[in-house]
Amino acid sequence: MLQGTLEVLILRCLKLQANHAYGISLFLQQQSDSEFVVDNGSLYPAIQRLLQRKWIQGQWKTSPNGRRARYYSLTAAGRKELLRATSKWQRFATAMAKILASEG
Amino acid sequence: MLQGTLEVLILRCLKLQANHAYGISLFLQQQSDSEFVVDNGSLYPAIQRLLQRKWIQGQWKTSPNGRRARYYSLTAAGRKELLRATSKWQRFATAMAKILASEG
DNA sequence: TCGCCTACGGTAGACATGCTATGTGTCTAC
DNA sequence: GTAGACACATAGCATGTCTACCGTAGGCGA
Numbered sequence: 592m593l594q595g596t597l598e599v600l601i602l603r604c605l606k607l608q609a610n611h612a613y614g615i616s617l618f619l620q621q622q623s624d625s626e627f628v629v630d631n632g633s634l635y636p637a638i639q640r641l642l643q644r645k646w647i648q649g650q651w652k653t654s655p656n657g658r659r660a661r662y663y664s665l666t667a668a669g670r671k672e673l674l675r676a677t678s679k680w681q682r683f684a685t686a687m688a689k690i691l692a693s694e695g
Numbered sequence: 696m697l698q699g700t701l702e703v704l705i706l707r708c709l710k711l712q713a714n715h716a717y718g719i720s721l722f723l724q725q726q727s728d729s730e731f732v733v734d735n736g737s738l739y740p741a742i743q744r745l746l747q748r749k750w751i752q753g754q755w756k757t758s759p760n761g762r763r764a765r766y767y768s769l770t771a772a773g774r775k776e777l778l779r780a781t782s783k784w785q786r787f788a789t790a791m792a793k794i795l796a797s798e799g
Numbered sequence: 800t801c802g803c804c805t806a807c808g809g810t811a812g813a814c815a816t817g818c819t820a821t822g823t824g825t826c827t828a829c
Numbered sequence: 830g831t832a833g834a835c836a837c838a839t840a841g842c843a844t845g846t847c848t849a850c851c852g853t854a855g856g857c858g859a
């Protein structure tokens with residue numbers, strides 16, 4: 592996975608609905624057809640960073656199967672950041688496409 | 696710039712024609728509409744890595760304006776790597792698009 | 800001739816972030 | 830009673846980009 596993309600993916604996932612870390616991991620793997628298999632050692636530190644920047648907030652709840660889980664949700668700043676990061680990605684991907692396609 | 700993408704861009708640039716580092720830098724900036732402004736501190740180490748992996752080779756020549764310049768060109772292994780890396784990027788970009796577009 | 804700009808080369812160290820390895824505990828199914 | 834899914838988390842390494850710095854040579858204007 593390319594550096595800098597994980598946080599956008601997490602924000603995007605949480606925009607759809609609040610979720611816990613394990614759930615985020617499953618979501619990303621499924622939605623990407625297993626292209627993104629996020630390891631705990633990447634996921635948890637990323638979540639910590641997002642919390643510190645106040646882009647997400649977390650609270651302990653009980654998951655449907657009766658287990659303790661920390662559910663995260665987007666803050667207002669997080670929604671703003673998601674927009675910013677998404678558009679940045681679009682520009683980046685467009686530029687990549689331009690060069691990879693440049694005739695040759 | 697996202698980590699891991701610079702090398703593909705360099706390989707791609709060199710596939711079109713042999714070029715020196717400064718020229719690669721200009722090429723990337725122009726072709727990407729200034730989205731990619733590569734710094735020397737990123738470019739030269741990247742070129743060193745590509746040399747070490749034998750994906751490119753270099754030789755000193757004289758540029759059109761009569762200056763010393765080290766021209767790099769793709770090796771056979773480099774061309775193979777370019778294909779591999781390009782397809783990897785495609786998969787990655789596709790997966791990103793899937794998630795960023797997932798309805799919400 | 801002096802200074803500045805552009806074309807070219809390069810290194811050192813900081814920093815960000817993903818990966819590997821490791822650890823804890825519960826619940827369910829076999 | 831044990832294998833595997835569910836759920837949390839940390840420590841340390843590896844990778845690669847950025848900031849900042851340094852050096853040469855040619856051309857041009859004042």
